[in-house]
Amino acid sequence: MQIQKVTDASFRAYGKVLEGYDFSRLLKEMEHTPLPSDDVIYVPSVEELEALPVAEELKNRAFGGLPIEIGYCNGNNKKLNALEYHRSSEINVAVSDAILLIGKQQDVEPDYTYDTSKVEAFLVPAGTAIEVYATTLHYAPCTVDDNEGFRVVVVLPKDTNTELTFPVGKEGEDRLITAKNKWLIAHEDAKIEGAFNGLKGENITL
Template sequence: MKIQNVTDDSFRKYGKVLEGYDFTALIREMKHTPVPENVIYVASVEELESLDVARELQNKGYGGLPIEIGYCNGHNRKLNAVEYHRNSEINVAVTDLVLLIGHQQDIAPDFTYDTANIEAYLVPAGTGIEVYATTLHYAPCHVNDTGFQCVVVLPRGTNTDLTFQTETDGEDRLQTAKNKWLIAHEDAKIQGAFNGLKGKNISLDEE
């Protein structure tokens, strides 16, 4: 699969590279977070949210809305699923990493999605990006054998456990957490997820 760069013009339909932020302290604090052999996601980390840049991300990035700052770390080379939110997501790459992304508009009326539409983008270490609400995404892929580390900024409460009942049909069946709609590939065997990804479970290890 061709790996493009988030600095390429082609990325502008999915998101944008952030300017005007100093992520030095954020990246330094992230060095204390674990990098397991699988993938770990933590929605909210007090040590990250107490940094000065958190106030900037809240006010400049989300117009003053309450936010959560967490991380997604680990080792991964496959697509496995795609998800979307009702808002943009901000990522800061602590290490080089690759995002596999697509368009929400390409989801079929039956909520299936053809993985042939997925594109790959390198996010160089130290880069912050905004991933638009209409961009399908999931866990990053590692570039180096040491794994990946990625800061994840979202409106507070996103990706936390549902506290209400959802319907079992339509888009509602995709909702697996608050502000999270997910379409999985059957090969990933994600318990309780809607297996609507059609085609190959894309792997960066394949030509």
Template sequence: MKIQQVEDKAFSTYGRVLEGYALSPLLKAMEHTPLPKGEVIYVPGMEELEDLPVANAFKDRAFGGLPIQVGFCNGFNTYLNAVEYHRSSEINVAVTDMILLVGRQQDITEDYTYDTDQIEAFLVPAGTAVEMYATTLHYAPCMTSEKGFRCVVILPKGTNTDVEIPADAKGEARLLTARNKWLIAHEDAKIEGAFCGLKGENVSV
């Protein structure tokens, strides 16, 4: 799969690189977060990260003063497995080099399926902050080495936390798996309870 650079113009469809944030304390704090061998873990919010001055900078500048959560996604992954989207931008800060697999919400069909041939890959260098727009399909980052990846994830507060979903959910409601999280899975990923609407190969890098 062709891996592009997050600085390339092609990424402007999906998001942008953020400049002017004091990331060093955030990157330092992430060094001791869990990195389980052979797994991917996601923590929506971590107090130690949220107490850093840079968290307020992201809240005020990137989210216009909205309450936010600062968590992380760490682990070992080389597959797409699923795509998700939110009603808001998501900010990722690459602690290690990592690859984002992204697509466009506009390419989801009327029956909520999506062709994985449309996925693009972008390398995010360590120490880079990127905003992914609300219409950008994404999921867990992919690693660039056998050491795995670490990624800060910043979202409006409450995103990706538990939500009660009606058993008779139809249409887009079938995709809701958590607060502010709509997800379409690939059948190969075997994500329990998820709507399997990804068509084609489970893309890998």
């Protein structure tokens, strides 16, 4: 699979590179977060990250004043496994090099299946911040260097990806809701409990 760069024109359909933020303290604080060697850990909200001055700037400039959460996704991963989307953009700040496997929500079929041959891969270099648009299908990043793994900051509207506090339906798009503001389409090979297995084709491995 061709690995493109987030600075390429082809990324514009999925998101954009963010400029004009000082992420130096955020990147430094992320050095203290755990890094699994053979798994992926996602934490939606981390108090130490949300207390940094850049958090207020992200809240106001990137999310127009909406309450936000700042967490992380760290680990080692080589597979697609699933794709998710939100009703809002997501901001990722790469602490180390990482690869995103992404697609377009517009390519999801009426029955909520998706052909993985349409997935594209993009390198997010260490220190780079990107906005991933709400219509972009995405999931856990993939590892560039097996010996180093990846650390990626994840910024979203507050309570996104947290536990559901309401019942969800069993039909249509409702089947995809697995957490607050999270719609997930899984690959059957990933064996994600309770998920809708709508990814068709190869479970892409880098």
